[in-house]
Amino acid sequence: MDADVAVIGVGTMGSMATWQLAKRGVSVLGFEKYGIGNDRSAVGGESRLFRTAYMEGKEYVPLLQDSQRLWKELEYGTGKSLLTLNGGLMIGDPDTQVMRNVQNSIEFFDLDHEVLQGKEAHRRFPQHRLFAGEIMVLDKNAGFLRPELAVTTAATQAEKLGASILRYTEVKDIQPDQWGVSISTDKRKYRVGKVLVTTGPWSVTFLPGLSHHLKARRLVLTWFSAKDITKFYPKNFPIFARMRKGFRLTGAPTLDGTMVKASNTKNPELIEDPGQLNRDVKVEELREVGEAVKELIPDLIPEPVRASVYMDAYTPDDHSVVGYLPGTSENVMIASGFSGHGFKMAPVIGKIAADLLENGKTSYDIEHMDPNRYVENLT
Ligand SMILES: Cc1cc2nc3c(=O)[nH]c(=O)nc-3n(C[C@H](O)[C@H](O)[C@H](O)COP(=O)(O)OP(=O)(O)OC[C@H]3O[C@@H](n4cnc5c(N)ncnc54)[C@H](O)[C@@H]3O)c2cc1C
The missing domain is CATH 3.50.50.60 (FAD/NAD(P)-binding domain)
Incomplete structure (x- = not known):
């Protein structure tokens, strides 16, 4: 052996x-x-979002709470800074399934949070443009990881x-x-x-028996310059996930002091052969995410200054x-x-x-x- x-x-x-x-x-x-x-x-791609008020289902909350402890244990044992909890904003229409899941996770596990809307939301987080009927849920146990x-x-x-x-x-x-x-x-x-x-x-x-259920999908990450980068420092700008129309815009504060990550992760493209991942970013992909950023985070300059391509395995x-x-x-x-x-x-x-x-x-x-x-x- x-x-x-x-x-x-x-x-x-x-x-x-x-x-x-x-x-x-x-x-x-x-x-x-x-x-x-x-x-x-x-x-890859500098950051991954950590969230606890989970929009994918409340069954994950105990796993995430333990994961948070284990991230801290790994940090403590190695002296590396891996997880920064600067808060997380889940933004959208409260009647959508994902926002209901966020609320369910919070209620079931009594998670530390705030619900913001209207003028108060704008006062606290003016970087995000909020539309009528939308709310922000601030998850206090959220932040970013260094992948x-x-x-x-x-x-x-x-x-x-x-x-x-x-x-x-x-x-x-x-x-x-x-x-x-x-x-x-x-x-x-x-x-x-x-x-x-x-x-x-x-x-x-x-495990070829899973080939009908486990599919590779391609995800594009994008970064933008800001009109005033100080508004996007971690202390001012929590990580966020924003659901609106055809977009699922997710992002993180600036980590290098020059660029802010904001990417459209809705409906990632299916890849037949993971060995053939196309790492070129199409003009259309850049234009689309730029339009979302222009509409939703007007303090960013809406043409991506950096883009890169990754993939993950997805189930149905x-x-x-x-x-x-x-x-x-x-x-x-x-x-x-x-x-x-x-x-x-x-x-x-x-x-x-x-x-x-x-x-x-x-x-x-x-x-x-x-x-x-x-x-x-x-x-
Ligand atoms: C762009 C993007 C953004 C994401 N954002 C988030 C986020 O914000 N928050 C979050 O929680 N999750 C996020 N995810 C999801 C998360 O990153 C993935 O779910 C997770 O990293 C998958 O881990 P894995 O171990 O399954 O795969 P991987 O980390 O890809 O590991 C697979 C490894 O297997 C190796 N390998 C493959 N074949 C062989 C072989 N034959 N022999 C030996 N080695 C092999 C590969 O080289 C690779 O190192 C994101 C994913 C992507 C792609």
């Missing part, structure tokens, strides 16, 4: 799982096709705790049997007890797949399909994966992430 557990894909979830496993003293071997913290799929630093920090910490991580090593195939799993890479073969597949958009390579219901897949060996589990909103919960997903790999069970409620929900449709 080369290790008790192999983690295939040391990106967001893989780095956190490797850290969590190494912390428990499990012998763990990570395989990463590129370098750690690479920007080929879902890591590249988070992944490299978790991987480095895992290595300090005894994990081995093979960089620039592509896993080509896994062959599970009742005693363990054989792994073939572009270099040599390995033998381990169990495997965790965290290859994001590439996960169907190893936008909930991930975390667990063992029936029909495959009990030695292979998956954590993928985070559908554009997984970064904030990565440490707790790492902990859940470690629970399942070590003990076969977890105390977290992850029913909504159960891969079994797709089983009747497996081909």
Whole structure:
């Protein structure tokens, strides 16, 4: 045996799982096709939003609260600044499903928040143009994460705790049997007890039964100059998610003192082959997000000054797949399909994966992430 557990894909979830496993003293071997913290799929672009008043469903709130604690633990153990809680604004029509989900999360878990509208909203956050009937919900336990630093920090910490991580090593195939799993890479073969597949958009390579349900999608991030950048410093400008017409505009304060991130993440484009991600940004994409910014954040200059392209794995219901897949060996589990909103919960997903790999069970409620929900449709 080369290790008790192999983690295939040391990106967001893989780095956190490797850290969590190494912390428990499990012998763990990570395989990463590129370098750690690479920007080929879902890591990159300077910031990721952390929110607790969750618009994707209140079932995530306990996971996010624990994730917040784990982000702080990783910071404390390494001296790195990964999560800045400068607040978060959810902006939109209160009668929409996403804004109702935000309210449900708040009410059910008694989350620290404020609801702002009209003149008071304008006084507090004049950067956002609010339309009649819209409200702002200020989530006090929200802010931004530093994605590249988070992944490299978790991987480095895992290595300090005894994990081995093979960089620039592509896993080509896994062959599970009742005693363990054989792994073939572009270099040599390995033998381990169990495997965790965290290859994001590439996960169907190893679990083809999920190929009808797990799809890669392309997301474009954009940054804008400001008329007065001081209005967009973290202390003045919480992270935000703004739902309006065809847009889901999300963004973060300026982190370099020159540019503000504001991106349209509605309906990301489907990609047939994640290996063929088109990293060019179309003029139309730049124009569209610029129009949204012009309408909604008038203090920004509405032509993007920076743009970059990433991808994530999406499921039909936008909930991930975390667990063992029936029909495959009990030695292979998956954590993928985070559908554009997984970064904030990565440490707790790492902990859940470690629970399942070590003990076969977890105390977290992850029913909504159960891969079994797709089983009747497996081909
Ligand atoms: C543009 C964008 C913005 C986002 N914004 C937010 C946000 O604000 N807040 C939030 O919470 N979430 C956000 N998300 C979602 C979040 O970033 C993802 O859900 C999460 O990072 C997915 O992690 P992952 O581990 O599944 O995939 P990844 O982090 O992509 O990791 C997959 C890894 O597997 C490796 N790999 C692939 N194939 C192989 C192989 N054969 N052998 C070895 N290694 C392999 C890859 O190189 C990669 O390192 C965003 C996503 C994107 C793309």
